[in-house]
Amino acid sequence: MNAPLIGARIQRKEDYRFLTGSGQYTDDVVLPGQTYAVFVRSPHAHAKIKSIKKDKALKAPGVLAVYTGEDLAAAKVGGLPCGWLITGTDGQPMKEPPHPPLAQGKVRYVGDHVAVVVGESIEAARDGAELVEVDYEALPAVVDATKAMQKGAPALHDIAPDNKCYTWALGDKAAVDAAFAKAAHVTKLEFVNNRLIPNAIEPRAANARYSRADDSYTLYVANQNPHVERLLMTAFVLGLPEHKVRVVAPDVGGGFGSKIYLYAEDVVVTWASRQLARPVKWTAERSESFVSDAHGRDHHTLAELAMDKDGRFLGMRVHTTANLGAYLSTFASCIPTILYATLLAGQYTTPVIYCEVTAVFTNTAPVDAYRGAGRPEATYVVERLVETAAREMKLDPAEIRRRNFIRTFPYQTPVALMYDTGNYEATLDAAMNMGDVAGFARRKEEAARRGKLRGLGYACYIEACGIAPSNIAGALGARAGLFEAGEIRVHPTGSVTVFTGSHAHGQGHETTFAQVVADRLGLPIESVDVVHGDTSKILFGMGTYGSRSIAVGGTAIVKALDKIIAKGKKIAAHLMEAAESDIEYDRGVFKVAGTDKQKAFGEVAFAAYVPHNYPLDKLEPGLNENAFYDPTNFTFPAGSYVCEVEIDPDTGKTTIVKFSAVDDFGKVINPMIVEGQVHGGLTQGIGQALTEGCRYDPETGQLVTGSFTDYCIPRADDVPSYQLDTRETPCTHNPLGVKGCGEAGAIGAPAAVMNAITDALWSMGVKDLAMPATSESVWRAIHMKRAA
Amino acid sequence: MAVRVSMTVNGKAVSAEVEPRTLLVTFIREHLGLTGTHVGCDTAQCGACTIHMNGKAIKACSMVAMQAQDANVVTIEGVAKPDGTLHPMQAAFKEHHGLQCGFCTPGMVMNAIDFAKSHPNPSEQEVREALEGNLCRCTGYHNIVKAITAGAKAMAG
Structure with missing residues (x-):
């Protein structure tokens, strides 16, 4: 009997090899x-x-x-x-x-x-x-998507003389226009979601x-x-x-999509x-x-939110121009469409939403999924609009969110998704407590006495992970399946090798998946190893992207485990001369219900491979099962982030003094690993907000930000230590109740940071600021207003 | 035209004929087969190639092998005890989940060990500043900072 492993902070199996220089990366292969x-x-x-x-x-x-x-x-x-x-x-x-x-x-x-x-x-x-x-x-070259659509712009491809790849739309335009016609207030923002360069360190x-x-x-x-x-x-x-x-x-x-x-x-x-x-x-x-490497983001967006006099959302209208770069990368086309417009409901009951996207070729590197992939862009649209609307209507930004939160599930959004579960108020309450929002006014005054500007910003994000099911995705244009495969190979002495189609490149699957298997089988985690990343060993795999591994890959493994236990029961029934229906499996032991008769997992495995006393007429020897799992729906992780910044008006430097993140990932298998994923995601999101911005020279098309000197991925002293917590509404349609956590931080953080910065600068008349909000751009914003 | 370079690496005397332009990191990876030292940027900014030369953390991508003539070099492969027991700094990275994909990790550990020698009880800010020359894209540094703080204390005993 072993302690439950689901929810335990198990140290990682993969660490020893990485810490001793024994990892084997592609360049190490000679x-x-x-x-x-x-x-x-x-x-x-x-x-x-x-x-x-x-x-x-x-x-x-x-x-x-x-x-x-x-x-x-x-x-x-x-x-x-x-x-x-x-x-x-x-x-x-x-x-x-x-x-x-x-x-x-x-x-x-x-x-x-x-x-x-x-x-x-x-x-x-x-x-x-x-x-x-x-x-x-x-x-002649053109690097800006809006310029590439203009008449006379240089054409990249013969088949697209206007450089347009497609114009695509989602939602009921007429209903949205009608909602805007009766709005008491409309908030409008126009912004660029800055192009990012992924920069995995390998x-x-x-x-x-x-x-x-x-x-x-x-x-x-x-x-x-x-x-x-x-x-x-x-x-x-x-x-x-x-x-x-x-x-x-x-x-x-590291991959991050790239x-x-x-x-x-x-x-x-x-x-x-x-x-x-x-x-x-x-x-x-x-x-x-x-x-x-394929770049990420690069949207130019005009976004509008219509509200009644109480700040209740009536409709949203979004027009986006997406820069695809010079060629279509592998999944480029679905990022600014299927993975973007479908997320525009956010956590809110906005009844009608219309989004139109024009995707454009330019003389730049191809653009594709980068951590979050469409969902950070959608969250930025929603959460910048909501926060700005609150300020314009003089409503508390938390209150306007509460007035519009979805509270009953399942919830059908007007942009195709069906949220299965969630509790948005719970994460917002927790994040506000953790961030001591109640004490913010006092801290802002104290900072003002030191000549500094404090701001507080929220982001309440929603994410859709484990894109599925395959048949619906296929109807929407996917040219691939979206399932995952797993195999459980039980060895004769009862140890287990797990083969998974989910690849790990930092996520710690070798540990998390072993926890799931060891927990379900009631084995020590040392008895379980996980193998991935080799087409000659793995039966099939759709791989790792879109925070899908635990929800889709993990479920495939669980389905294979179910088959192992079912077959084990048949073998155990034979060994103990009992009816199969009387056999129970309980943490490593097959038991005959109501008796003290039992067989350990290892004994059953041994019997399967040395089938001397075995029902060979009814059952094949061996204990090895595989499963494919095609989800019935996305999973919907969600959370609330509260970011507090302090700005030095003399230098424009923004310091994040407090970042509180409360996520609902459903069931958490390994909290230590999940926290690590959030830390990394938040840091990439903060990078997008404060330091990272890909620039091409508009005339020559040369990449101006082509090194770590010119393109600033966050260093250790650019980011704070984070305060994290989780709330849990288990996913309703997979057996582990899991949702996925890989991208959340990168999805929520940019809006939280920019909402905090614009809060600090609001009283000076700065309504919006472009990402990245570098010291220079913040300084300019402050001093342009002062000069005016 | 090849030149002969000789040095001590992880306690062993090594010697090889190399082209004069051979970088120290190339010598370590390609000639000695010690692939734990990584190349992440070629421009001395990411720190994945950090090793110890004569006891100090240096970036092996920004010097040629000839410059390490007669030096005492330690790479990540030479940090754990011969029986495989992790160095206290390596153990702290494991305990505090200070690594994810593992690519920046050897350089982080080598820099951290050198830093900890002079900072047995560092503040968070000191650790963050000491990491200026090491980039990590996975961890957000949060747990690396915790690991180095704990590792430094463990090293000081």
């Missing part, structure tokens, strides 16, 4: 006969390629090969696919321009892939890359080996979903049979490994990460 690849990238944002001369590079010592887009085209290598088809308001499918792994005829952003040089060493490949001569004819990497012996490939790649990588690469790009390709995503040093996608480099090294019959490895330098 294969016999290893060669190295360096990509020649476009220095232009938009240019025609007039010629590429390889001769000098090919003559350089140690250079083995140079490949260009022409070589790939001749070999009939396809373009990188997009996994979600959006149908526009005009009934037409979105524009899907070709996305060749190496440019053909034209480059469309700085960092676009032009050629690859493979060498005996990384130095030889680098030297070779310097010698590839590319003759470009520069073209740069992307890929190392491919081809074996002539059996015509097979192995690709080691820093990736969040190896089966999806394999499916996309084999079926859509290289035309290879899947059983000949093994994809391994070993230890992966390692979901099938990237050009992965395809090119895999293809090149066959041409050379040698392993080919590419590892990004940080400067390559900046220019070529």
Whole structure:
């Protein structure tokens, strides 16, 4: 008998290897006969390629090969696919321009892939890359999505001469217009949700080996979903049979969305490994990460909220222009649509909502999901509107939220989602207590006496995790399934290996999933190991994104566990000569109800593999089960954040003095790990609000923020220590009652911080401020108002 | 043209012929196969490559191997006891969940050990300032700060 493990702060199984330098990341893999690849990238944002001369590079010592887009085209290598088809308001499918792994005829952003040089060493490949001569004819470039839609803007793709990928809408426009017509007050904001560069600390990497012996490939790649990588690469790009390709995503040093996608480099090294019959490895330098990892966010939005005289929400109207970058990345199209507009109800009973999104190609890196993916953008719209509305109507910002909270569940929103459960008042109350909102006025006065400006801001976010079910997602354009797979392999002596399609790259699944399994089986956690990230070991997997792993991957594991216990009962019934219906399983022991007869889990497992006394006529030997789980609905984590800032008006510097976050993730398996996820999410959200902003030069299209000097991800002294707590309304439609926690912090934090800053500056007449609210921009806002 | 470099790494004398431009971190990873030292930025900003050279934490991506001639180098692989017992700072990172993906972790631990030698009882602010040169994208630093504070006390005994 063991203590319950669900809810326990178990230290992580994966830590020892990471703490001792024994982790194995993609760049650590060195294969016999290893060669190295360096990509020649476009220095232009938009240019025609007039010629590429390889001769000098090919003559350089140690250079083995140079490949260009022409070589790939001749070999009939396809373009990188997009996994979600959006149908526009005009009934037409979105524009899907070709996305060749190496440019053909034209480059469309700085960092676009032009050629690859493979060498005996990384130095030889680098030297070779310097010698590839590319003759470009520069073209005018456009980096801003609203400018790209204007007449006369440079066109990136022949099939989209106006640069529009689609215009898409959700909601009842006429009903919303009617609601606005009868509103007592309308709050209107226009803002940019700033473009972010993910910057996992492990740069992307890929190392491919081809074996002539059996015509097979192995690709080691820093990736969040190896089966999806394999499916996309084999079926859509290289035309290879899947059983000949093994994809391994070993230890992966952070992803945050940026390692979901099938990237050009992965395809090119895999293809090149066959041409050379040698392993080919590419590892990004940080400067390559900046220019070529898929970026996040980049919305320009006009948002309006209609209210009655008491601040009750009557309707919301949102128009967004989303910058997709130069090409459609793997899931780019669904982020500013399906994962954005559907979240605009937030935690509120807004009866009618209309959202229209125009997605646009520009001469910038492709944009795709980054931690939160559409949901931070939606939360920012809702929570900035709500807070601003409260200030305009002179209502307490907590009170206006309470007046509009959803209180009965299940709740059908006007933007397609059906929330199963929640308790928004509980998290708001807890966050306000924790943040000592009652004492804020006194602290604000005290700060004012020191010449400082204090502000308090809220964000009450909702998230939708574990996008599902597959058939509905398919009807909305998804070109993939959205289930997860799990396998429980019980060994003859009763220890267990769990195989999961959910990949871990920092989330601690090796511990959390082991807790679930050990708890359900009543085994010591040391008896359970978790394996993930290798298509040759895992039966299938849709991977890790969108805070789905515990809700979808965890449930697949639970379903497999149920089958293990069901079969174990049959075996135990035979061993104890009892009726199967009389067998109960209780924390590691099969018992005959109402008797003292019992068999330990290990005894039953042993009997399954040494079936001497076993019902072989009715039951197969062995104890190994798998399950696929396709959820019936999203899960809906929600929470309330209270942020308190102090601004120095002389320098514009904002200090977060207090950040209180209360989340409802449903059942929590490992509070220590969940808190860690929230800390990380909050810090990325604070980064978006205060320090991070991707900038391209508007004329040349050069990435101005291309290093850690120019693009400031938060450092330790940029962020506070956090106060966290949770409230629990278990998810109603999965057996663990879990919802997911990976993205919450990044979803709620930007609005909380900006609401706090604008609260501090409201009395000076600063109604809104763009993210990131750097010291310079805050200083300018204060002093422009003072000068006026 | 190759040059010979010799140094002590994790208590063992090592020597190899390398190109003069070979970075110390490349020497450690590629020539010695000690892949616990990571490269996160190539520009001395992220600190994932932090090692100890002659007892001080340095960034191995911003010097060439030749500059470490005759030096005493310790990498993350040389920190735990030979029997595998974690160093008190490593143990504190585990206990306080001061790591997630593990990529920045070796550099964090190496910097923290050096810092703790001179700060046996650091304040939160001192720890945060000491981490200026180490980037983490996963943890939000909250638990790293707790781990280093506890680890420093444990090291001081």
